[in-house]
Amino acid sequence: MIKSFAQMQNESNFREQNCKYFNFKDDNGSLIRKRSGFVTFSDQPSLSTIIAERERERERSRRVRKMEVGFLGLGIMGKAMSMNLLKNGFKVTVWNRTLSKCDELVEHGASVCETPAEVIKKCKYTIAMLSDPSAALSVVFDKDGVLEQICEGKGYIDMSTVDAETSVKINEAITGKGGRFVEGPVSGSKKPAEDGQLIILAAGDKALFEESIPAFDVLGKKSFFLGQVGNGAKMKLIVNMIMGSMMNAFSEGLVLADKSGLSSNTLLDILDLGAMTNPMFKGKGPSMNKSSYPPAFPLKHQQKDMRLALALGDENAVSMPVAAAANEAFKKARSLGLGDLDFSAVIEAIKFSRE
Numbered sequence: 001m002i003k004s005f006a007q008m009q010n011e012s013n014f015r016e017q018n019c020k021y022f023n024f025k026d027d028n029g030s031l032i033r034k035r036s037g038f039v040t041f042s043d044q045p046s047l048s049t050i051i052a053e054r055e056r057e058r059e060r061s062r063r064v065r066k067m068e069v070g071f072l073g074l075g076i077m078g079k080a081m082s083m084n085l086l087k088n089g090f091k092v093t094v095w096n097r098t099l100s101k102c103d104e105l106v107e108h109g110a111s112v113c114e115t116p117a118e119v120i121k122k123c124k125y126t127i128a129m130l131s132d133p134s135a136a137l138s139v140v141f142d143k144d145g146v147l148e149q150i151c152e153g154k155g156y157i158d159m160s161t162v163d164a165e166t167s168v169k170i171n172e173a174i175t176g177k178g179g180r181f182v183e184g185p186v187s188g189s190k191k192p193a194e195d196g197q198l199i200i201l202a203a204g205d206k207a208l209f210e211e212s213i214p215a216f217d218v219l220g221k222k223s224f225f226l227g228q229v230g231n232g233a234k235m236k237l238i239v240n241m242i243m244g245s246m247m248n249a250f251s252e253g254l255v256l257a258d259k260s261g262l263s264s265n266t267l268l269d270i271l272d273l274g275a276m277t278n279p280m281f282k283g284k285g286p287s288m289n290k291s292s293y294p295p296a297f298p299l300k301h302q303q304k305d306m307r308l309a310l311a312l313g314d315e316n317a318v319s320m321p322v323a324a325a326a327n328e329a330f331k332k333a334r335s336l337g338l339g340d341l342d343f344s345a346v347i348e349a350i351k352f353s354r355e
């Protein structure tokens with residue numbers, strides 16, 4: 001089929017090369033546009049697309065190099081996240097309650113401060129990744145904490161998993177001093193944190209959220225902005241409530257298969273082929289069958305999230321018997337001393353209750 005030039009221009013892979021246009025009039029005085037050069041069809045991006053993409057990348061690097069980011073809390077997640085920022089060109093200043101945990105980051109180029117207040121003083125943007133509400137509050141409100149130095153022009157981004165009430169309290173204190181606040185809890189564990197594949201559930205100051213995008217793009221694969229402070233915390237707790245409940249049903253299934261004389265490895269294969277296939281069963285199942293629970297997401301934090309999600313259920317009069325039962329199993333596992341292991345160790349509490 002012979003296509004007109006106009007038709008060709010509408011094709012998504014249309015490319016012009018060395019084209020020049022000449023305008024002249026025909027015998028009737030009508031304006032005619034003639035083109036020299038040639039046209040190709042290609043799946044490769046056009047030169048102008050490549051140039052625009054390079055310019056965007058240069059602009060992103062310029063913004064990143066200018067961004068001095070503070071990082072408070074170098075646990076499993078904080079270490080991986082701050083390392084990612086460093087590897088991607090950010091200037092990073094770290095603090096951790098146990099200061100020795102800063103050493104590895106310093107070896108990779110980070111600066112270190114001795115208090116959260118010093119980090120805030122030094123950096124325009126500071127991210128926190130702390131264990132729970134009491135840690136998040138303590139780092140902000142205690143002596144040498146964030147509040148001592150936060151002021152106009154500074155942004156504080158708390159990515160810890162906490163309840164909405166804690167987040168709102170922190171927001172009020174930060175904004176009361178002229179600072180800006182975003183909560184940004186994350187879905188995804190140690191490996192996604194190492195690979196920059198987290199899902200960021202942000203809420204709060206929209207302008208600060210937008211300024212944080214270069215960092216969020218390095219830390220995660222997708223950032224959601226969910227509106228007012230508290231919405232990020234609530235969304236995260238709901239996600240983890242579902243995850244904790246699923247982990248319990250999964251554990252019960254593995255134990256039941258075993259006790260019924262079936263292979264729990266075969267159960268994994270069957271689950272993986274059907275409608276319930278998911279990265280969590282696939283990733284954790286084989287090690288659970290070997291009673292191995294290297295901590296990616298510590299069980300004590302999963303139980304904290306179940307507790308906070310159940311409180312959110314109370315507030316909203318939502319009956320959650322499945323989540324409540326899952327919480328009991330995580331509590332049992334904690335009482336057995338399994339709190340620092342991965343949350344998949346809840347299967348041990350299920351085995352224990354059946355012995």
Ligand SMILES: NC(=O)C1=CN([C@@H]2O[C@H](COP(=O)(O)OP(=O)(O)OC[C@H]3O[C@@H](n4cnc5c(N)ncnc54)[C@H](OP(=O)(O)O)[C@@H]3O)[C@@H](O)[C@H]2O)C=CC1
Nearest residue numbers: 073074075076077097098130131135161189190296297301
């Ligand atoms: N691990 C995971 O897969 C995921 C975790 N999360 C959430 O991210 C947060 C961090 O998790 P994770 O890195 O696994 O946890 P870790 O237990 O590995 O690290 C907790 C961090 O909080 C610090 N901390 C604890 N208490 C205090 C306190 N009172 N004052 C100051 N600092 C304190 C610890 O300091 P120190 O080293 O001195 O103990 C450490 O830096 C939690 O809210 C968790 O629920 C979210 C998504 C995934």
Ligand SMILES: O=CCCC(=O)O
Nearest residue numbers: 161187188189240297
């Ligand atoms: O809060 C922890 C979430 C862990 C995960 O999403 O795998």
